[in-house]
Amino acid sequence: MEIDSNLQQITSTLQARAGSSVNVILEKNFPGKRIAGGKYNMGTHTITMYIDEIKRQCKMLFSSLENFYEYFAVVFAHELGHAEDEELEALAERMDTADDYERKKLALQIEENAWCIAKELIPEIDSNFTRQIIQESLLSYRDQVKTETVSVPACIIP
Template sequence: MKKESLDLVVRELLERSGSLVDIKLESHFPGNRIAGGKYSMGTHTVTLYMEEIKNQCLQLFSSAERFLDYFTVVFAHELGHAEDQELEELANYLDTCLTEQERCLTALKIEENAWAFAEKLLPDMDKVFMQKIIYHSLKPYREQLQMEPA
């Protein structure tokens, strides 16, 4: 994927969202999971991990053919974190949750907020494509909640 194409998506979505977040593109996530992107509140920075985004795209769609669309969706989601007016309060609440259920519900809310922003930011994105990504992104949070006793 040409860097110019990625830069164009970044510029377009930053302009559309009005966000002033800093953006970094890196090749690999420095951890054990396949994280396509990360938002840091402390530095107001979104970091996108190209190889992980490509791997996620391959896992979900068995092809990297729609990598640029996948990258666009992941970036819009991370912008959703950056622009979430509730994020700081929710993140602080995560630190004080008394039960695992509260932690899971709060983490799910953080992710749902970011996805809602991404959907508004990308009204012309293929809905089936985007919903599949969202579904798989939220699935671990929802599964964790179902395992908790009521």
């Protein structure tokens, strides 16, 4: 598959901005059933971005692909947030021994941490656009722990 040079530029720029040594793979489709735009593998320190899934997400949320490159940048910044999160390993280890509710709270914390880091990497992207993506992304995690928006970390609120 030939990769769009704009996507490669976005990943290189954000990776450099983050000072990250993470490996980046751009693929066409996510191999599973859910719509996953990107995935960070802590074991291999690799981010895999699923381009068609990101397009689907963008269309679902914004009804068009007009802002696809910005949407891609936000999703990639989020995955970079996971890769650069200094707390990730400890939080992931705590999940191994946590009960179901605690695991859900830890999963929410992991996602919020990644978004806090991501926001720092994409200051040029409209904060309302980013906020809409973040809110949609965190919705299912918050629903599982019944967390209200008021508990959102300050770094996520523009």
